[in-house]
Amino acid sequence: MSLLVVNNLSLSFGGRTIFENLTFQVSEKDRIGLIGRNGTGKTSLMRIMVDEAAATAGEVRVTKGMRLGYLAQDISDPSDETVLQSVLEAVPGRVELDQRMERLEEALSQAEDQEEQAEIGHKIAKLAETLTDFETQYAKHVAEQILTGLGFLMEDMDRPLAELSGGWRMRAALAGLLFQKPDILLMDEPTNHLDMDSVRWLGQFLERYEGALILVCHDRDFLNSQINRVISFEMEGVRQYRGNYESYLSQRAEEEHVLERQAKKQEQRVKDAMKFVEKFRYKATKARQAQSKLKLVEKMEMIKTHAPQKSMSFSFPEVPRSSQNVVTAKELTKAFGDHVLYKGVRLNAQRGDRIAIIGRNGAGKTTLLKIFAGEMKAGEGKVDLGHGVSLSYYAQHQAEQLEASRSIVEEVFTAVPKATQTFVRGVCGAFLFSGDEVDKQVGVLSGGEKARVALAKLLVNPGNCLLMDEPTNHLDIVAAEMLTDALKDYNGTLIFVSHNQSFVKRLATKIWDIKNQTIEEYPGTLTEYFDHLDRLEEEEEAQARQEAKPAQADDAPDPAGGTRAEKKARKQAEARIRQLRWEKIGPIQKRVQEAEKKISKLEAREAEISELLADPDVFSDSEKSQPLLEEYQKVKDGLDTLMNAWEADQEAIEELEAQLQAELDA
Incomplete structure (x- = not known):
């Protein structure tokens, strides 16, 4: 079934054609990757499809009833909502339904005429059915699961969006989009602002997602795992391919090989024909x-091979050799107020290491790089640089720190003031700024262009230890891979932060994972580290199952350490806590159970009344509808009272459970 059709779509800006005569359709199981360099029209196409921008020509037809959900790279200013509210209310029509119910209930409380009351009651009943269906399809616990998958804690659910950073607000927007369950999901760089765990979770979520997907992403591995079609913005126009990104690359290479072979054969036929013409x-x-052959050549449509796209072409120069120990941290502690990032950490980066720092957002990855770079002080401990170590720091927002009033060539010159014009212009050319382009002011450049300028400045004068924070941000997939290749050949030491799985997997030889106020070091690749974590989880589950088996002897050694006697003492303590739990929590739980039974009965009666009022014969008869309306109001009031009491008892149980657990752990 076709969900959406793009027909002869064209887009131009200021006389420049971005794409033209683009036609394709999106079906139910399509998972489409939009591939192309920055500025080729990927984001523009998405915005046209969701009616946020206009095409120069052509049309987009959405099948009736199909819903589109769009995640842009930038989000608007935050509202006054909490994190959880923003997700729950992201579903189209939810807010309007709630507001409509409030208006109807207010109107019912003020209506005096029985006929008017009956009519309003009928509307309330119908709307209540709709809201019940809505709650079933878009449950609160599902919203919470999505938010926690994207890195939010339960205590974050009631935080106002306005308190969050831009990156966390983007996560909330992503959660709202996933919660909506649109028929077509359009996502523009969804892994931006995510940490490694959240990227893994998002990948698993999308693999289970049943709708169609249209995706722009510079993370090669993430993109490759999600798509089964490619729409590619090439020099010769927009092309379409079946398969994932790796398949696209293979097809593209084979296509080029075939075209080159055909072009050579055609060229030889032309030479042979012209040789015959000249001779005879x-x-x-x-x-x-001879004349016939000449006419044949003149009418021949020449085979064109794919025009090569300009690519960044650079490598880091050889850097001086440093001592074996490059960066050493001893008893490193950092906290912001009461929030401790890490405490008493010892780290050592050795010459030639390529270390990826991972951890959830807010764990302190960027902070660690800043401490190493000398841009932030540690709370306690110290950081020592080895002999002959020179640091170069590429900050997460390095591109934003460029001087907007300078030209590109002037900005690059600031990194190497003694270099020649020829050298600096050559470097600019390697980063795709050639001719008069180097005289453009930095302030008018796109995010991707600014990122290339910042990388050019790093390239011309790199230290022998690079500290890089999210260097692939604003780069397209090809540019990110060029940077990966250059860093693989770099002969210095690299310590970096990146959410790009492909980038980390191809580069890292060591992992520093920030969690639980410490930094765990793993000597291996990201793939090996994830495998290691999976094995640990399996071992812990097996250990838990083993410990759950009944003990055989009090004085026998326990697999987890200690003796059976100690384990028995622990069980006795747990039994005492169970007794206290029965004495203190038992009565409250009994009240909760009784309240839940009453709530269930009242909800059932509320549904029965709603169904009765939905009958035109009933609501039009005031003698029948009036008693029902009065009962409906009493039932609603009773439910409110019971729910308030139930919530208070639940909070009391949680507090008592926490106290008892603290006693057990003491």
Whole structure:
């Protein structure tokens, strides 16, 4: 089934054609990757599809009833909502339904005429059915699961969006989009602002997602795992391919190989024909044949090979050799107020290491790089640089720190003031700024262009220890891979932060994972580290199952350490806590159970009344509808009272449970 059709779509800006005559359709199981360099029209196409921008020509037709959900790279200013509210209310029509119910209930409380009351009651009943269906399809616990998958804690649910950073607000927007369950999900760089765990969770979520997907992403591995079609913005126009990104690359290479072979054969045929023409055009017996061959050549449509796209082409220069120990941290502690990032950490980066720092957002990855770079002080401990170590720091927002009033070439010159014009212009050319482009002011450049300028400045004068924070941000997939290749050949030491799985997997030889106020070091690749974590989880589950088996002897050694006697003492303590739990929590739980039974009965009666009022014969008869309306109001009031009491008892149980657990742990 076709969900959406793009027909002969064209887009131009200021006389420049971005794409033209683009036609394709999106079906139910399509998972489409939009591939192309920055500025080729990927984001523009998405915005046209969701009616946020206009095309120059052509049309987009959405099948009736199909819903589109769009995650842009930038989000608007935050509202006054909490994190959880923003997700729950992201579903189209939810807010309007709640507001409509409030208006109807207010109107019912003020209506005096029985006929008017009956009519309003009928509307309330119908709307209540709709809201019940809505709550079933878009449950609160599902919203919470999505938010926690994206890195939010339960205590974050009631935080106002306005308190959050831009990155966390983007996560909330992503959660709202996923919660909506649109028929077509359009996502523009969804892994931006996510940490490694959240990227893994998002990938698993999308693999289970049943709708269609249209995706722009510079993370090669993430993109490759999600798509089964490619729409590619090439020099010769927009092309379409079946398969994932790796398949697209193979098809594209084979296509180029075939075209080159055909072009060579055609070129040889032309040469042979022209040779015949030159030899026989003036010979009477062959003149007509020569003329025919000449006309054939003139009418021949020449085979064109794919025009090569300009690519960044650079490598880091050889850097001086440093001592074996490059960066050493001893008893490193950092906290912001009461929030401790890490405490008493010892780290050592050795010459030639390529270390990826991972951890959830807010764990302190950027902070650690800033401490190493000398841009932030540690709370306690110290950081020592080895002999002959020179640091170069590429900050997460390095591109934003460029001087807007300078030209590109002037900005690059600031990194190497003694270099020649020829050298600096050559470097600019390697980063795709050639000719008069180098005289453009930095302030008018796109995010991707600014990122290339910042990388150019790093390239011309790199230290032998690079500290890089999210260096692939604003780069397209090809540019990110060029940077990966250059860093693989870099002969210095690299310590970096990146959410790009492909980038980390191809580069890292060591992992520093920030969690639980410490930094765990793993000597291996990201793939090996994830495998290691999976094995640990399996071992812990097996250990838990083993410990759950009944003990056989009090004095026998316990697999987890200690003796059976100690384990028995622990069980006795747990039994005492169970007794206290029965004495203190038992009565409250009994009240909760009784309240839940009453709530269930009242909800059932509320549904029955709603169904009765939905009958036109009933609501039009005031003698029948009036008692029902009065009962409906009493039931609603009773439910409110019971729910308030139930919530208070639940909070009391949680507090008592926490106290008892603290006693057990003491």
